[in-house]
Amino acid sequence: MAGNDGTTTRRCILAGIAALLAVLSPDCDTARAEDKPPISKDIVVTLLGTGAPMPSPTRFGPATLVQVGGLNLLFDAGRGVTVRLFQLGLSSGKGIDAVFLTHYHSDHVAGLPDLWMTGYIFGPFGSRAKAMRLWGPSDGTTAPSGVAKIAKGLAEAFSDDVLIRQADEQIPAAATQIEVHDFHGDRVVFDEAGVRVTAFAVDHGDLIKPSVGYRIDYGARSVTISGDTKFDENLIRHATGTDLLIHEVFAMSEQLAKLPQLRPVAAHHTSPEEAGMVFSRVKPKLAAYSHIVLLGTEVRELLSRTQSTYQGPLEAGEDLMRFTIGDRVVATRWQPELRKYPD
Numbered sequence: 001m002a003g004n005d006g007t008t009t010r011r012c013i014l015a016g017i018a019a020l021l022a023v024l025s026p027d028c029d030t031a032r033a034e035d036k037p038p039i040s041k042d043i044v045v046t047l048l049g050t051g052a053p054m055p056s057p058t059r060f061g062p063a064t065l066v067q068v069g070g071l072n073l074l075f076d077a078g079r080g081v082t083v084r085l086f087q088l089g090l091s092s093g094k095g096i097d098a099v100f101l102t103h104y105h106s107d108h109v110a111g112l113p114d115l116w117m118t119g120y121i122f123g124p125f126g127s128r129a130k131a132m133r134l135w136g137p138s139d140g141t142t143a144p145s146g147v148a149k150i151a152k153g154l155a156e157a158f159s160d161d162v163l164i165r166q167a168d169e170q171i172p173a174a175a176t177q178i179e180v181h182d183f184h185g186d187r188v189v190f191d192e193a194g195v196r197v198t199a200f201a202v203d204h205g206d207l208i209k210p211s212v213g214y215r216i217d218y219g220a221r222s223v224t225i226s227g228d229t230k231f232d233e234n235l236i237r238h239a240t241g242t243d244l245l246i247h248e249v250f251a252m253s254e255q256l257a258k259l260p261q262l263r264p265v266a267a268h269h270t271s272p273e274e275a276g277m278v279f280s281r282v283k284p285k286l287a288a289y290s291h292i293v294l295l296g297t298e299v300r301e302l303l304s305r306t307q308s309t310y311q312g313p314l315e316a317g318e319d320l321m322r323f324t325i326g327d328r329v330v331a332t333r334w335q336p337e338l339r340k341y342p343d
């Protein structure tokens with residue numbers, strides 16, 4: 001009888017764990033996604049956030065997930081990034097292999113503390129066992145880089161959480177670390193599993209340096225992410241031949257363009273007409289907007305203004321829009337009511 005009791009107890013414990021994981025899962029009636037994408041020669045890119053500093057409920061802060069060569073790479077960590085990963089069934093912790101920042105404006109890093117801390121909590125949304133790996137540009141001087149300061153500052157600001165969870169929940173110390181990779185100049189910054197990430201300087205304004213974009217190459221496929229930039233020749237040089245070009249845009253109405261207060265902000269970004277000129281030079285298989293700022297205007301006008309200088313394939317990004325880069329680049333929209341992509 002003791003053996004039966006033991007079996008029953010074990011069954012109960014297993015059922016309890018299963019119930020706990022079901023509760024913790026993003027959607028109890030769908031299976032969770034695998035934490036690592038299958039290895040394929042295609043690249044899958046998902047826009048996790050297509051907004052900017054404005055706290056929009058429909059456009060979260062800038063963040064782009066690139067699933068390539070069996071890796072999950074994250075570019076920028078704007079507001080809500082952890083929520084979007086959860087919607088996809090992906091862990092913010094063990095699911096993410098590397099995080100790359102384009103620059104240190106708040107909208108691009110606001111979600112980073114959440115990503116880091118939620119990532120080390122036990123559960124399908126976390127459970128990172130190792131350090132979070134974080135890449136970002138430095139200015140090339142001996143001064144600490146933005147990523148070095150962020151890593152040091154997060155450890156200091158949230159030391160109570162780190163210590164409490166290590167003592168109370170037995171979170172491994174390694175999981176709470178941040179591994180800093182800073183770099184300067186245009187160069188390959190990541191080369192693993194056949195995936196090459198190249199950073200290149202972009203022009204976001206004289207006072208907003210360093211600022212970079214990234215190009216990700218895998219076999220014959222590639223995607224380029226502009227970061228925040230004005231019209232920039234260096235971006236065109238690095239993006240040439242890319243399959244998918246994800247570019248920022250800042251569009252405002254003629255009336256608002258007259259306001260002197262908005263001019264300095266607009267001067268740090270790319271207008272739809274300028275972005276169209278970039279697309280016409282780069283000739284990607286698909287051009288897509290993310291980091292979309294619309295002031296007194298709307299998506300329809302954004303597209304038509306772009307088409308005045310570019311007649312190729314174009315998408316205005318939406319949160320959770322997904323691009324599959326194969327021989328063609330195919331865009332798929334998230335179905336919010338079904339909480340999935342179309343079959």
Ligand SMILES: [Zn+2]
Nearest residue numbers: 052105107228
């Ligand atoms: Zn920005």
Ligand SMILES: [Zn+2]
Nearest residue numbers: 103105204228
């Ligand atoms: Zn910026």
